[in-house]
Structure formats: structure tokens, C-alpha cells
Amino acid sequence: LMQLALPLGVIGFVYSEVRQGLANLEHMFDLLDMDPEVVDAADARPLAIDRGAISFRDVQFAYDPARPILKGISFDIPAGHTVAVVGPSGAGKSTLSRLLYRFYDIQDGAITIDGQDVRSVTQTSLRAAIGMVPQDTVLFNDTIGYNIRYGRIDASQAEVEQAAQIAQVDQFIKTLPDGYKSMVGERGLKLSGGEKQRVAIARTILKAPPILILDEATSALDTRTEQDIQAALDEVSKNRTTLVIAHRLSTVIHADEIIVLKGGTIAERGTHSDLLAQNGLYASMWNRQLEAARAEEQLKEVRARA
Ligand code: ATP
Numbered sequence: 643l644m645q646l647a648l649p650l651g652v653i654g655f656v657y658s659e660v661r662q663g664l665a666n667l668e669h670m671f672d673l674l675d676m677d678p679e680v681v682d683a684a685d686a687r688p689l690a691i692d693r694g695a696i697s698f699r700d701v702q703f704a705y706d707p708a709r710p711i712l713k714g715i716s717f718d719i720p721a722g723h724t725v726a727v728v729g730p731s732g733a734g735k736s737t738l739s740r741l742l743y744r745f746y747d748i749q750d751g752a753i754t755i756d757g758q759d760v761r762s763v764t765q766t767s768l769r770a771a772i773g774m775v776p777q778d779t780v781l782f783n784d785t786i787g788y789n790i791r792y793g794r795i796d797a798s799q800a801e802v803e804q805a806a807q808i809a810q811v812d813q814f815i816k817t818l819p820d821g822y823k824s825m826v827g828e829r830g831l832k833l834s835g836g837e838k839q840r841v842a843i844a845r846t847i848l849k850a851p852p853i854l855i856l857d858e859a860t861s862a863l864d865t866r867t868e869q870d871i872q873a874a875l876d877e878v879s880k881n882r883t884t885l886v887i888a889h890r891l892s893t894v895i896h897a898d899e900i901i902v903l904k905g906g907t908i909a910e911r912g913t914h915s916d917l918l919a920q921n922g923l924y925a926s927m928w929n930r931q932l933e934a935a936r937a938e939e940q941l942k943e944v945r946a947r948a
């Protein structure tokens with residue numbers, strides 16, 4: 643029996659190493675987009691998280707020196723608050739989230755978390771403190787349960803299911819042929835954008851980071867899915883310092899502050915009602931989305947009657 647137990651143990655070990663390798667692979671995909679010059683400072687310390695207050699101070703950044711993207715951006719996200727960034731396509735919204743995660747180093751200014759410059763702390767500790775729900779989540783060729791558990795590898799099945807419930811994806815999983823053991827990814831079931839995003843949210847709920855970055859999908863979602871995702875996001879961002887990169891304005895109504903980015907500077911800032919009252923860029927974006935939503939409704943009615 644011993645003879646059999648040993649190789650099995652070794653196989654188990656190798657298997658978990660391979661899984662770990664896959665997990666690191668996802669990390670590597672994240673990093674592919676990263677500047678190779680981003681390295682830990684010689685005296686880098688682990689980030690000492692208090693409550694996760696974030697500050698951008700006069701941040702200047704360009705991917706290519708000839709084309710500045712951010713021209714001196716300053717804003718704060720007090721601990722536990724939510725700041726949403728909106729603005730035209732290409733304004734640099736997602737760039738802000740990449741800089742907070744330190745995929746790139748800024749050229750001037752500072753980004754701090756609880757008073758510590760992100761360039762002065764270890765990248766591992768920085769990324770452990772931040773949960774990222776990206777625009778498009780890549781799922782592993784593994785079970786849907788594993789894809790959620792990846793947020794915290796030692797989580798129990800009950801914890802995985804609880805996270806799935808909060809992320810509003812539990813009902814969907816229960817309809818799958820093998821439930822939590824259903825294979826997903828390229829070689830398994832293909833999930834819709836909204837389902838994948840809810841898996842990413844469940845993963846982040848398990849990770850329970852003090853800081854959250856939500857990079858909303860650009861793709862249009864149906865109203866029901868959008869409401870489900872919104873409920874999941876509200877739940878996960880409760881009491882967490884949250885940066886929302888928003889493409890749909892309906893998700894920013896309740897943000898503590900909305901930043902309107904345009905041409906590398908902050909064009910407008912305030913709450914949803916402040917910005918509507920200003921009757922500027924935000925108000926016109928809002929009205930355009932309302933009109934688009936109304937047109938869509940009318941189209942549906944016409945189709946339903948036909
Ligand atoms: P969208 O709403 O379309 O997602 P965004 O406001 O999030 O846009 P960013 O993704 O931050 O925009 O991009 C800002 C600008 O930087 C764009 O003009 C883009 O082409 C450019 N850019 C983004 N990533 C890179 C990169 N890795 N290298 C060079 N330029 C880049």
C-alpha cells in the first residue's frame with residue numbers, strides 16, 4: 643500500500659504544481675501588457691494596508707513619450723469610498739487602473755495607497771491588496787468551481803458557493819450539467835461575457851481584497867444581466883475602496899465621486915446630480931445613453947408587435 647500511496651502523493655503534488663503553474667500563467671497574461679522596466683525598488687517593503695485610501699497626485703503618463711495620455715491627474719478615493727471614471731473612448735480610463743496596479747510607472751506625480759507610493763512597495767504585496775474585475779475574464783480550462791476558488795485556493799466548497807451566491811452566478815451554475823464540477827474555458831462550456839464577469843466577481847469576493855478595481859465591459863448587456871451584475875458589484879464593493887472604470891453610466895449613479903476624463907485632463911467632477919446640474923459633458927453623455935436606451939425599448943416593442 644505504501645508503494646502505491648507514495649506515487650499517488652507525488653502525482654497529487656505534481657498536479658497541484660501544474661495548477662499553480664496555470665494560475666501563474668494568468669498572472670503572466672496580465673503582465674504581458676506590462677512595462678519590463680517595472681521592478682521592485684532595492685529597498686521595497688511590503689505594502690502596509692490600513693484602510694486602503696488611494697491618492698493620485700498630478701499624475702502624468704504616456705505609453706509613448708510623443709503622445710501624453712494623462713496630463714496631471716489628481717483625485718482621492720477615501721477608504722471605503724467609490725470613485726467612478728467616465729469619458730470618451732481612448733480618454734485613458736483603463737490606463738488609470740493599470741497605473742494603480744503598477745503595470746506601468748508614471749512619468750511624474752505620485753500614486754499612493756495609505757500614504758505609500760506604489761513604486762516603493764513590493765509588487766506582490768501591492769497586487770495582493772487589489773482585486774481586479776477586468777473587462778474580459780479569461781477562464782481556465784478547469785471546473786467552474788476551481789475558476790472561483792482561484793480567488794483563494796484554500797477556500798472550502800461552502801465558501802465557494804457562498805461567493806457564487808453573492809455574485810449572482812450560483813443559480814446559473816446549478817443549471818449546468820455537472821454543477822460546480824462543470825468544465826469551462828476553451829475546452830469546456832463557453833460562458834457569456836456577463837457570466838464570465840460574475841465568475842470574476844465571485845473570485846474577487848473570495849479574495850476579499852481591501853481595494854477593488856472594476857473595469858466594466860464595453861459590450862452591451864441585456865437589462866436583466868446588467869441588473870444582476872450591478873447587484874453583485876454593489877455587494878463586493880461595500881466597505882472597499884473602489885475604482886470603477888465605467889462605460890455604462892447606470893453603474894455610476896451611486897458613486898461618491900464621478901470623474902469625467904477628457905483629453906488627458908479632468909473635464910468635470912462631482913456626484914451624479916452635481917454633474918447633471920452642470921449640464922456639461924457628463925449631462926450630454928447621460929442624455930445620449932437615455933435616448934439610446936429608449937430607442938432600444940421602442941425597437942423591442944415594434945419587434946414584439948410584428
Ligand atoms: P475605452 O473606453 O475605449 O476602453 P479608455 O478611456 O479606457 O478607452 P485606455 O485604454 O486607457 O482608454 O487608452 C488610452 C489611450 O492609450 C488610447 O489612445 C490607447 O490607444 C492608448 N494605449 C492603451 N494601451 C496602450 C499600450 N499598451 N501602448 C500604447 N498605447 C496604448
